[in-house]
Amino acid sequence: MTHPMLRIQPVSDDLYEVSDLEIRAFSSLRIWVYDLEATGLDTTRERVTQIAGLPIEGGKILEEEAFVQLVHPGEGVEISKEVEELTGITLEKLKDAPPFPDAWRDCQAAARGSAFWIGQSVFEFDIPLLETELARHGLPTTLPATLDSVVLATALLGEPEGRWSTSALIQRFQVNIEGLRRHDALDDVKILARILLPMMQIIREDHDDRVFLPPDRPLSIKRHPPVKA
Amino acid sequence: MMKLEFEREVAAARKAARAAGEIIARHCQTDRESWDKAEDSPVTRADLEANEAICAVLHESFPEDAILSEETRDAPGRLDAERLWIIDPLDGTKEFIQGIPEFAVSIGLALGGEPVLGVVYQPLTRECYWGCRGAGTYLDDAPTQVSGVGRxxxxxxxxxxxxxxxxxxxxxxxxxxxxxxxxxxxxxxxxxxxxxxxxxxxxxxxxxxxxxxxxxxxxxxxxxxxxxxxxxxxxxxxxxxxxxxxxxxxxxxxxxxxxxxxxx
CATH class of the missing domain: 3.40.190.80 (D-Maltodextrin-Binding Protein; domain 2)
Incomplete structure (x- = not known):
């Protein structure tokens, strides 16, 4: 599930549209920023290998309440060399990690009390991947209300030349990422949280602290570029 | 805003809903360990404490009024009451337990069986939907209307x-x-x-x-x-x-x- 009051409409292989969302008092809310790492990018068959999240509340990043957990992907699951190099996560590191259901339960518990969740490219990757994992383990596929920071960035900053990737947002807001490692779930969450703070300032100062996507004027979002086979 | 027919009642109900909402939000963030206990779980405590907070505010402002609440033993005397507050201190318990932020405090006031006041408060977004007879419905301070969709x-x-x-x-x-x-x-x-x-x-x-x-x-x-x-x-x-x-x-x-x- 995405945010229950948000409508998503696929348009083409390159675009989807979102509409019909209103979040008020945005910067005062407790928001759970999250990220997943996985064995690959195919959300229909890959496995989650790491889950991380932390809350932002009242415009402050609460790093002391951060959650991070490696996840055992299941017996017989492989991780390619490319993915190992990208994430730094090897099967050896995962051998004593809990299975997905335990890690997911703990993440939900850590996120409890948040008005909604937010993540980067979650509508295209994290949410379908989570739904696959939940279904695989016979768990209810009910997910918390979730927003995609790509959608939020497009709503606030307009359509970029490419798409509002993490790199583009880091550059746009001159976010300091020193000491943080991309594609480590917790560090990615910290980076996104630092990106969200100036976005929240824009929402507060220029949009009356409200995010509003009208039902009749959908916002076009460029999809993530196709993954090379 | 126009003078409300039930101005005092609206003020009390919104105050009660906010008080209950704060209690619910606090319990919602309780450590996971305590969620595994069947008895005295945060959901039970949130429900009961929120109920107490609402009843305390309403009783203080309107001591003569009867109350029907999901969390209070039903008193048959309420059937003779002209004014009845009808309360669910935590509606959406399943979602509350699952950590899904779709639960609310609901307070209504019925006069001779007819609803004359309503407050629905969402603790985590802190949005308050409220209205009273003859004055319209509001989301916080903005008037609202049902959708114009006709089909x-x-x-x-x-x-x-x-x-x-x-x-x-x-x-x-x-x-x-x-x-x-x-x-x-x-x-x-x-x-x-x-x-x-x-x-x-x-x-x-x-x-x-x-x-x-x-x-x-x-x-x-x-x-x-x-x-x-x-x-x-x-x-x-x-x-x-x-x-x-x-x-x-x-x-x-x-x-x-x-x-x-x-x-x-």
Whole structure:
């Protein structure tokens, strides 16, 4: 599930549209920023290998309440060399990690009390991947209300030349990422949280602290570029 | 804003809902360990403490009024009361337990069985939907109206997760543009009253405390709430259960749904 009051409409292989969302008092809310790492990018068959999240509340990043957990992907699951190099996560590191259901339960518990969740490219990757994992383990596929920071960035900053990737947002807001490692779930969450703070300032100062996507004027979002086979 | 017929009651109900909401939000963030205890779990404590907070505010302001609450033992004396507060301190318990932020505090006031005030408060977004007879419905300070959508096949409908998963919505799903699952009956009714969704239907029994506050919000937002068999609810009945089917939203959608559902 995405945010229950948000409508998503696929348009083409390159675009989807979102509409019909209103979040008020945005910067005062407790928001759970999250990220997943996985064995690959195919959300229909890959496995989650790491889950991380932390809350932002009242415009402050609460790093002391951060959650991070490696996840055992299941017996017989492989991780390619490319993915190992990208994430730094090897099967050896995962051998004593809990299975997905335990890690997911703990993440939900850590996120409890948040008005909604937010993540980067979650509508295209994290949410379908989570739904696959939940279904695989016979768990209810009910997910918390979730927003995609790509959608939020497009709503606030307009359509970029490419798409509002993490790199583009880091550059746009001159976010300091020193000491943080991309594609480590917790560090990615910290980076996104630092990106969200100036976005929240824009929402507060220029949009009356409200995010509003009208039902009749959908916002076009460029999809993530196709993954090379 | 115009002078409200129930100004004191609105102020007390909003204050009570906020107080309950703070308690609920605090319990919501409790450590996971305590969620595993069957007894004295945060959900039980949140429900009971929120109920106490609401009853304390209402009793202080209106000591003569009767109260019907999901969390208080029903007192038969309420059937003779002219004024009855109808309360669900935590509607959407399943979502609360799962950490899904779709739960709400619901407070209604019925006068001679007719709803005259409604407050639905969402603790985590801190949004307050409220209204009273003759004054309209508001989301915080902004007036709201039900949706202008006039056809079922253009309507976004809110429904309960459990009714969807049990297949109770299957006979009706194809009538609508989209059916969205959402927790808390009171919250769903408030969202429809605010025009944030077009319509609500339910195929499972509900209690007066689930719907009284939302019913008033719908009436004052230009919509209606009905059980299809008996029409609008007269509250403060001995049997607090309302029987399905139920629908809420703009009158023309309710009429169209009544007609279409009769043939199913």
């Amino acid at each position: 079922l096949d253009q309507a976004v409908v809110l429904s309960s997760r459990s009714e969807l998963s049990r297949g109770q919505m299957d006979p009706y799903k194809e009538l609508f543009k989209e059916v969205r699952p959402l927790g808390s009956v009171a919250l769903k009714l408030a969202l429809v009253a605010a025009g944030r969704a077009d319509f609500w239907i339910s195929a499972a029994p509900k209690s007066e405390w689930d719907v009284c506050g939302g019913d008033l919000l719908l009436r004052e937002a230009g919509g209606t709430f009905v059980t299809l068999a008996t029409g609008p609810r007269r509250y403060n009945q001995a049997d607090v259960l309302l029987q399905p089917l139920m629908a809420a939203g703009p009158q023309r959608l309710v009429d169209a749904f009544r007609e279409r559902s009769a043939s199913r």
